[in-house]
Amino acid sequence: MKKSLKAGIVQHFYADDVEVNRQRNLAAIRSLAGDGADIVVLSELHDSLYFCQEENVDNFALARELPGDFTDFYGEAARDSEVVIVASTFERRAPGLYHNTAVVFEKDGSVAGMYRKMHIPDDPGFYEKFYFTPGDLGFTPIETSVGKIGVLVCWDQWFPEAARLMTLRGADFLVYPTAIGWNPEDTDDEKNRQRDAWITIQRSHAVANGLPVVSVNRVGFEEDPSKQTAGIEFWGSSFVAGPQGEVLAMCPSDKAAEKIVEIDLERSENVRCWWPFLRDRRIDDYHGLTRRFLD
Amino acid sequence: MKKSLKAGIVQHFYADDVEVNRQRNLAAIRSLAGDGADIVVLSELHDSLYFCQEENVDNFALARELPGDFTDFYGEAARDSEVVIVASTFERRAPGLYHNTAVVFEKDGSVAGMYRKMHIPDDPGFYEKFYFTPGDLGFTPIETSVGKIGVLVCWDQWFPEAARLMTLRGADFLVYPTAIGWNPEDTDDEKNRQRDAWITIQRSHAVANGLPVVSVNRVGFEEDPSKQTAGIEFWGSSFVAGPQGEVLAMCPSDKAAEKIVEIDLERSENVRCWWPFLRDRRIDDYHGLTRRFLD
Numbered sequence: 001m002k003k004s005l006k007a008g009i010v011q012h013f014y015a016d017d018v019e020v021n022r023q024r025n026l027a028a029i030r031s032l033a034g035d036g037a038d039i040v041v042l043s044e045l046h047d048s049l050y051f052c053q054e055e056n057v058d059n060f061a062l063a064r065e066l067p068g069d070f071t072d073f074y075g076e077a078a079r080d081s082e083v084v085i086v087a088s089t090f091e092r093r094a095p096g097l098y099h100n101t102a103v104v105f106e107k108d109g110s111v112a113g114m115y116r117k118m119h120i121p122d123d124p125g126f127y128e129k130f131y132f133t134p135g136d137l138g139f140t141p142i143e144t145s146v147g148k149i150g151v152l153v154c155w156d157q158w159f160p161e162a163a164r165l166m167t168l169r170g171a172d173f174l175v176y177p178t179a180i181g182w183n184p185e186d187t188d189d190e191k192n193r194q195r196d197a198w199i200t201i202q203r204s205h206a207v208a209n210g211l212p213v214v215s216v217n218r219v220g221f222e223e224d225p226s227k228q229t230a231g232i233e234f235w236g237s238s239f240v241a242g243p244q245g246e247v248l249a250m251c252p253s254d255k256a257a258e259k260i261v262e263i264d265l266e267r268s269e270n271v272r273c274w275w276p277f278l279r280d281r282r283i284d285d286y287h288g289l290t291r292r293f294l295d
Numbered sequence: 296m297k298k299s300l301k302a303g304i305v306q307h308f309y310a311d312d313v314e315v316n317r318q319r320n321l322a323a324i325r326s327l328a329g330d331g332a333d334i335v336v337l338s339e340l341h342d343s344l345y346f347c348q349e350e351n352v353d354n355f356a357l358a359r360e361l362p363g364d365f366t367d368f369y370g371e372a373a374r375d376s377e378v379v380i381v382a383s384t385f386e387r388r389a390p391g392l393y394h395n396t397a398v399v400f401e402k403d404g405s406v407a408g409m410y411r412k413m414h415i416p417d418d419p420g421f422y423e424k425f426y427f428t429p430g431d432l433g434f435t436p437i438e439t440s441v442g443k444i445g446v447l448v449c450w451d452q453w454f455p456e457a458a459r460l461m462t463l464r465g466a467d468f469l470v471y472p473t474a475i476g477w478n479p480e481d482t483d484d485e486k487n488r489q490r491d492a493w494i495t496i497q498r499s500h501a502v503a504n505g506l507p508v509v510s511v512n513r514v515g516f517e518e519d520p521s522k523q524t525a526g527i528e529f530w531g532s533s534f535v536a537g538p539q540g541e542v543l544a545m546c547p548s549d550k551a552a553e554k555i556v557e558i559d560l561e562r563s564e565n566v567r568c569w570w571p572f573l574r575d576r577r578i579d580d581y582h583g584l585t586r587r588f589l590d
Contacts, residue, residue: 119575138580158572160455160503161581168589197502197540204499207492208455245492277453278588280414285433286456289584293573294463 003266005146005173008037008083009249010046011238011257013220018047018062026077028258033081037260038146041086043218043238044154044179045100048090050218050234054226055130063092071103071111079109084146088153088177090131091116100132102151102177104142113142117153118162125183125229128155139165147172147265150211154178157198157215161289163205167278172265173212174205180217181234195235195253207245210272212263214240219256243271298561300441300468303332303378304544305341306533306552308515313342313357321372323553328376332555333441336381338513338533339449339474340395343385345513345529349521350425358387366398366406374404379441383448383472385426386411395427397446397472399437408437412448413457420478420524423450434460442467442560445506449473452493452510456584458500462573467560468507469500475512476529490530490548502540505567507558509535514551538566 010028014021025047029040045051047070051059064070066089074087084107091101100117116135120128139162141148150166150173157176166174180198182191206213219236239250240261251257272278288294305323309316320342324335340346342365346354359365361384369382379402386396395412411430415423434457436443445461445468452471461469475493477486501508514531534545535556546552567573583589 118577118580121575123569123571134577139583155575158503158570159576160459160499161576161584164455165581165583165589168583168586170590193539193541200495200540201499201502204455204496204502207496207499208453244488245495246488274418275453276418280416280450281454281456281587282413282429283585283587285413286460286585288434288460288463289456290578290581291463292576292578294460295465 005263005265006036006038007214007240007261007263008032008040009214009216009238009251009257009259009261010040010042011216011219011236011251012043012046013256014046014049014218016049021047022073029077029083029085030081032258032260033083035260037083039084039086041175041214041216042088042177043216044088044177045090046088046218049222050179050232052128052131053125053222053224053229053232055127056225059131060098063090063098065092066101066103066114067111074103075105075109075111078105078107082107084112084144086149086151086175086177097133098131099135100128100153102153104144104149104151106144112144115142115151115153117156119155119159121155125224125232139169141166141169141171150174152176154180157202160205160208163209167209167211171211172268173214173263176202176213176215178215178217179234181232184221184230184233195237199237199239203241203245203247206241206243208277210243210275210277211268212240212242212265219254243268300558300560301331301333302509302535302556302558303327303335304509304511304533304546304552304554304556305335305337306511306514306531306546307338307341308551309341309344309513311344316342317368324372324378324380325376327553327555328378330555332378334379334381336470336509336511337383337472338511339383339472340385341383341513344517345474345527347423347426348420348517348519348524348527350422351520354426355393358385358393360387361396361398361409362406369398370400370404370406373400373402377402379407379439381444381446381470381472392428393426394430395423395448397448399439399444399446401439407439410437410446410448412451414450414454416450420519420527434464436461436464436466445469447471449475452497455500455503458504462504462506466506467563468509468558471497471508471510473510473512474529476527479516479525479528490532494532494534498536498540498542501536501538503572505538505570505572506563507535507537507560514549538563
């Protein structure tokens with residue numbers, strides 16, 4: 001594992017055109033790798049608009065078989081720029097069986113591993129349970145040349161259990177590709193509370209587990225094709241936190257951004273020695289965590 | 296359960312005199328109850344200095360049998376002011392067997408329940424493993440006339456598992472009596488990171504579980520009697536967060552404070568309907584949480 005990691009963040013707007021999105025992502029990957037990034041993290045479902053604003057069977061056409069043109073394209077991007085890439089796609093596993101899947105590419109273009117989103121949201125404007133079967137690959141970090149990466153996706157970020165399990169399986173850092181935004185009709189207070197809660201919960205995973213967290217969101221407004229809602233203002237704010245939860249860098253909430261953030265991976269061990277939470281977990285009394293509710 | 300709760304916070308300096316501390320606590324309880332508090336929360340081990348700065352057998356003399364003069368005093372305070380009290384003591388359970396124990400008193404002065412601190416810290420200046428056996432009452436909320444209270448103590452605050460288990464057992468809100476502070480020799484940057492991590496992790500429990508959190512710390516400098524360290528500057532900053540993690544009120548980091556914070560307990564259910572995290576927990580894949588490490 002490297003002692004210091006240059007993480008490249010791609011916070012983009014996306015268009016209703018897979019080829020256009022891919023070419024923009026490719027340009028960002030090349031640019032960040034050219035500036036020294038060891039790893040480039042894209043946001044969730046970065047090849048398309050966030051199609052889950054409506055339940056529409058036509059959108060299954062956006063899904064991709066793995067391996068296939070998705071892995072060909074981003075594998076080539078990784079090999080070409082000699083950079084590790086965390087990418088995200090709508091995976092077609094079998095007819096009628098789809099996942100929200102992150103794919104990690106090694107610098108030689110090979111697939112280092114996959115993670116299928118385990119926690120699937122479903123609320124107005126985010127109809128993911130219609131599209132995605134919950135993942136069945138578990139909470140397993142992906143081994144790469146830049147460290148063991150605990151890749152989790154969007155809704156997973158609200159579940160401390162997911163971050164903890166990645167940590168217990170030896171993750172060096174966590175990565176959250178995400179697609180989250182505001183209902184434009186909400187008040188500014190409500191918007192601020194939501195964005196702040198999203199930052200807080202992910203910083204808390206860094207604190208609880210003594211490791212860095214990289215969270216990458218898309219940005220900008222996307223219409224609801226069904227016109228039932230006012231659409232989504234994706235709030236950007238992609239950020240990196242160190243192992244005390246300290247924010248090392250944050251992108252704007254309303255602009256595209258490509259940023260390299262240097263992460264000191266040795267600091268995690270120092271922080272864990274001072275705050276040895278893993279030493280003191282009461283595993284003898286945690287069995288209730290595998291229950292739905294304890295009534 | 297009440298729909299709205301007035302929580303009284305007692306953030307005090309403490310002296311090397313149990314009787315003096317008790318009288319000051321009593322005055323604060325009376326004052327807050329007089330101002331309408333439904334519940335008064337004291338900080339951790341509020342009858343003494345934070346004696347765990349050194350390992351000294353003489354300090355076992357500070358421990359109290361339960362029931363005994365501790366429950367007599369604070370039970371009388373609760374009955375006299377008709378207020379629920381969350382108090383904290385060094386419990387002498389048997390010769391050579393001690394706990395760090397929170398006791399919740401009902402408005403009639405009876406003991407509503409006890410919680411023995413489950414996660415025990417031990418680091419320079421906080422030698423708690425010398426004094427306290429880890430609790431054996433589990434993560435069980437305490438039923439009172441103002442709601443089911445998930446009482447946890449200080450070091451517990453760093454463990455998302457504890458907050459989750461209290462939630463799964465039906466806690467309406469969490470309460471953290473605490474005693475945490477800075478090494479005066481640390482840099483301001485380090486101090487800020489520590490305090491911010493402490494606030495962040497507790498706010499995250501509110502977010503992850505959709506319930507309010509009340510955290511009450513002591514304040515002020517206390518010497519290290521062994522002179523091995525520079526002592527502890529307890530950082531106050533007692534606060535209340537709502538169920539989105541929003542900070543409803545915060546006390547200063549360097550001054551005593553008595554404060555009433557109004558908490559809307561109905562808001563928790565609304566927030567949980569919008570952010571239904573309990574719906575989506577992947578309990579089929581959380582079994583690893585009961586393991587020390589997954590290597």
